[in-house]
Amino acid sequence: MNAQGHARPSDPLPRRFSGGMLRRLVPGDLAAFQAYRSDPGLARFQGWTSTSDEEALAFLTGMQEAALFVPGTWVQIAIARDTDHALAGDLGLCLSDDGRDVEIGFTLSRPAQGRGLATAAVGAAMALVFDDSAAERVVGITDARNHASIRVLERAGMTRAETRHVVFRGAPCLEFVYVRARPR
Numbered sequence: 289m290n291a292q293g294h295a296r297p298s299d300p301l302p303r304r305f306s307g308g309m310l311r312r313l314v315p316g317d318l319a320a321f322q323a324y325r326s327d328p329g330l331a332r333f334q335g336w337t338s339t340s341d342e343e344a345l346a347f348l349t350g351m352q353e354a355a356l357f358v359p360g361t362w363v364q365i366a367i368a369r370d371t372d373h374a375l376a377g378d379l380g381l382c383l384s385d386d387g388r389d390v391e392i393g394f395t396l397s398r399p400a401q402g403r404g405l406a407t408a409a410v411g412a413a414m415a416l417v418f419d420d421s422a423a424e425r426v427v428g429i430t431d432a433r434n435h436a437s438i439r440v441l442e443r444a445g446m447t448r449a450e451t452r453h454v455v456f457r458g459a460p461c462l463e464f465v466y467v468r469a470r471p472r
């Protein structure tokens with residue numbers, strides 16, 4: 289990590305936005321990361337479950353320098369406060385195998401919620417995708433019961449494109465697919 293916080297000279301992170309920044313996850317995020325990642329309410333509609341400190345540290349270390357847009361691979365980046373750059377949540381990006389779509393997922397710690405930070409971070413992440421990959425669309429997939437997530441996706445300018453019946457964690461549920469196309 290150099291003095292500007294870039295993992296390497298060509299790294300598009302950190303990326304600032306009004307109220308916060310997208311930056312690399314780092315091992316020093318461990319305590320804050322574990323605090324919200326062990327909250328079952330935040331994990332309810334998510335693909336992840338809580339992990340040991342050892343596993344989380346290995347994950348943060350790996351994400352510190354992970355390439356951003358590798359087909360079929362999720363990369364997780366930090367959503368940080370603008371004041372002190374402390375970890376407020378994280379956001380995942382995954383380029384599809386055909387390189388056309390980037391799926392996005394996001395989580396905010398409870399104290400960071402309710403101020404528009406997630407919406408602004410998703411907006412910044414969409415700009416990052418369109419600036420730094422050749423993907424044509426950003427896609428957000430959410431459980432139909434996850435109203436906070438739906439509001440974030442809609443406020444960030446995404447449009448509901450599909451409704452799917454799926455099985456998640458062994459239970460049937462409905463999910464909405466939101467899409468934002470690359471601006472022309």
Ligand SMILES: CC(C)(COP(=O)(O)OP(=O)(O)OC[C@H]1O[C@@H](n2cnc3c(N)ncnc32)[C@H](O)[C@@H]1OP(=O)(O)O)[C@@H](O)C(=O)NCCC(=O)NCCS
Pocket residue numbers: 329330331333334392393394395396397400401402403404405406407408428429430434436437439440
């Ligand atoms: C989804 C999640 C990130 C949304 O968090 P959030 O805090 O509601 O979203 P934002 O940070 O964008 O804040 C928006 C809220 O702040 C309010 N707000 C207050 N001041 C604001 C301001 N100055 N600017 C913008 N919004 C403001 C908005 O009205 C909105 O509240 P509302 O949805 O009740 O109308 C959060 O619920 C979460 O982490 N959930 C668990 C993980 C998850 O399910 N992720 C989705 C998977 S796809």
